[in-house]
Amino acid sequence: MSSTIADIRKDYKLKSLLEQDVAPDAIRQFDTWWQEALNSEIDEINAMTLATASVDGVPAARIVLLKGYDERGFVFFTNYDSFKGMHLAENPRACLVFYWKELERQVRITGLVEKTSADESDVYFNSRPEGSRIGAWASPQSKVIANREWLDEQEKKYTRDFAAQPLKRPAHWGGYRVKPISIEFWQGRPSRLHDRIQYTLQGDNTWTIERLAP
Numbered sequence: 001m002s003s004t005i006a007d008i009r010k011d012y013k014l015k016s017l018l019e020q021d022v023a024p025d026a027i028r029q030f031d032t033w034w035q036e037a038l039n040s041e042i043d044e045i046n047a048m049t050l051a052t053a054s055v056d057g058v059p060a061a062r063i064v065l066l067k068g069y070d071e072r073g074f075v076f077f078t079n080y081d082s083f084k085g086m087h088l089a090e091n092p093r094a095c096l097v098f099y100w101k102e103l104e105r106q107v108r109i110t111g112l113v114e115k116t117s118a119d120e121s122d123v124y125f126n127s128r129p130e131g132s133r134i135g136a137w138a139s140p141q142s143k144v145i146a147n148r149e150w151l152d153e154q155e156k157k158y159t160r161d162f163a164a165q166p167l168k169r170p171a172h173w174g175g176y177r178v179k180p181i182s183i184e185f186w187q188g189r190p191s192r193l194h195d196r197i198q199y200t201l202q203g204d205n206t207w208t209i210e211r212l213a214p
Helices: 026-039 083-090 118-127 130-138 148-161
Strands: 047-053 059-065 068-070 073-079 093-100 105-115 173-187 195-201 207-212
Touching (some): 026 068, 026 173, 026 195, 059 083, 073 083, 073 118, 093 173, 130 148
Antiparallel strands (some): 105 173, 195 207
């Protein structure tokens, strides 16, 4: 192991996270941290790692953007035929991770995944810039393509095709909702003795709150 890499370290000391200070509901606690992140003007606070796995357990992770959340779960949009979409069709479970380094915080959300309604997907799709909507038609996401020129030609083709007709959402594109089963809130603390508070959803829709060792 490179000694240069091994020597990289940061001591966390901005805040603490104690049981008496958290909300009884995990979504409310997330909302509190989300608002604090918004107020901190962190760049792309909605960027999150999405981890999925195939039916035989082969994992994959990538960065996607959160586009909404409420008591039902956390929503993002993508191509249903993409690699992540294939994983979620086989194994509708996922983990989301937010890392807000400026606040020395991490949130890890584990849950079951379902597609959003067609109406929800339509509303978000129609709110996107025209170029992004064209891109949803032009790109066969995750598939092997010949070169960049082929993709540019696809973009031009669909731009021409939709010049005289409404630019509707393609059937292969839409939203997913991650319905949380557990949410962990991580606050950096000195000497790697971090605060970790885990919420676990119970059958009556209440949350059990527990502290995890760092």
